[in-house]
Amino acid sequence: MPNRLIKAVGVLLAVITAVAGCGGGATTEQTSAPRSARPPAAEPAPAGAPTVAPIGMVVPIPGGPEGIVVGRSGTAAIAVRNPPGVALVDSTTGVVRQTVQMGGAARHLSLAGVDGPVLVPLESSDELVEVSLADGNVVSRTGGVGRQPHDAVRTSNGTVVVTNEMGGGVVFVRDGAVVGSLPAGPPQPGGAAAVGKYAAVADVQGNGVWVYDGSTREQVAQGPVGTKLTHAVALSDDLVAFADTDGGAVLIERITPQISELARVESPGKPYGLAHDPDRRRLFVTLTATNQLQVIDVADPATPRIAGTVPTVQQPNSVAVEPRSGAVLITGSSPNGSLQIITEDLLPR
Template identity: 65%
Template sequence: MRSGRRLAGRSEAPSPSATPRVAIKHAPPAEPATAGPPTTAPIGKVVALGNAPEGIVVATSGIAAVAVRDPNAVVLFDATTGAPRQRIATPSAARHLSLATPDGPVLIPLEGSDELLEMNLADGRITATATGVGRQPHDAAQTSSGTVVVSNEGGGGVLFVRDGRVLAALPAGPPQPGGVAAVGDYAAVADVQGNGVWVYGGSSRRLLAQAPVGTKLTHAISLTGDLAAFADTDGGAVYLERIDPQVSQVARIDAPGKPYGLAYDAARRRLYITLTERNALRVVDVTGPGTSRMLTDLPTVRQPNSVAVEPNSGTVLVTGSDAGGSSSVQIIGPELLPPG
């Protein structure tokens, strides 16, 4: 088992300007596969909600939100039926969405305008707008202290946001940070150039730990307790890591085919992984995280970059799109999922 390394000394966290003792890679970032046409029809219901849908979340209310582009917007819809509720235009496009709490607001990092929006799911109202959020803010997660940590993909490092204001920024750190997972008051950030996982304190606004993980990571999500999952897109795997704040490996889950999107069903202890090269969704039982087991692969829409779970019923939603203009959201009801 690998464990994370401390960055400065043995009892104190590093100062914001501390330089991690790792070799920083500057190489092309990890990206999902460019998927070909599906060879098997996607299961469930497929609905059209906008062009090039990607980031997607579902709240405990059953309201889902998906980011679309050209024109740029966030579409609110019913997670089980696909019925649209509201379309809210945004100044630029978002690739990731996340929930600050299980029922919102939705955190919307806008890569083209360097903003972070917070949106109320019930009525689509923008409740806060933080401007000057780095360069190409990619993903965001709210820690238990209420601080939102945003990955600064174009500029390196992270920013700390609260109540619509940027409180602080830390430089790289990760030269090209991607996905962010909130684990209690920690934010675990994946570097898409292959430099592993970086852990920040939401309250302290400091870099606390770093560890090499996988080959090249992209997405990150929190699981139960002190666990987080990271998609190793170039390495064909998903890593389960304990964040305390040091980083220690719990399991490596095989996921060939450029794994990218991640979602976790806490009630049923299931991890969902999109395999972009295969147009498939891998379903993994993580009841025992160290002995996780693959249940099945399900056929999806083309280019399944993102996935989310409706927490009450367990319904799974997958986004899909291709260069030819076909865009959709796939809704997989619980009756189509493996039993147990």
């Protein structure tokens, strides 16, 4: 039996044993134990105040900024948590153009296309909202997408896969309506990445990755990866980078849909936020324990090269790339909230 399959069987047996131990006769519908009874999930390090001044420009973003995406037009969308909303920001100046109020708070954001709409999974109201980057209009609002939906990505066939963090598994959405769900699988699904028609999902409780086919709405692969994962970002139609937050590394995996490791990059400092610049073939990783951004050259994904690190704002939980200029935008979640804009010329090469 191949070594990876042996590990996968071991992980599955461990999950079955843990579920059985949480209550007699538990079914797959009951994989979501109370938060207090769950194994601890991978989390970013609580960062102290920076000891080195962040490079680039820093502007205040009040309200506890978290997830960030930037469209081809240069408009950035930032999830803010208090009050809950999505701020539309000029990615060059950091000026907030508009704030779209939401009925719940989001942590992750993703783009359904190169210039939106923005997929906004609202953790506190169990909804998926699509927001236009151009004018802030709500394109669609879908309820019943699980308990505390954490991330959402659109696969190439148009199906949106939403990770059901507190319910386990995923929910499938098409044209603003729920069309299916799979409650089995990852006990606490977190970050997701779309690779062609597949969505690769990380389990933040352990080291599992689950792969779903958006066209058939089926689970098509699962396997152990790293120590404890959080975020994921697609590098191509068959490659995904995962932040192994507890393992201090970034792992590049090939999804065919079977999962195979292509490369590992050491990223000490609780790696968390991820962003990919396909035009300049760079991968960006926030190191939350040290208030740094790691820059990785992925021109050859099989042999990634660390280009260097740069100092960031406090608690750099999320990062995005402005696709036209190559500027990098980082949200600082502590203490009052900030946005750091690093122009391409300031990045290590």
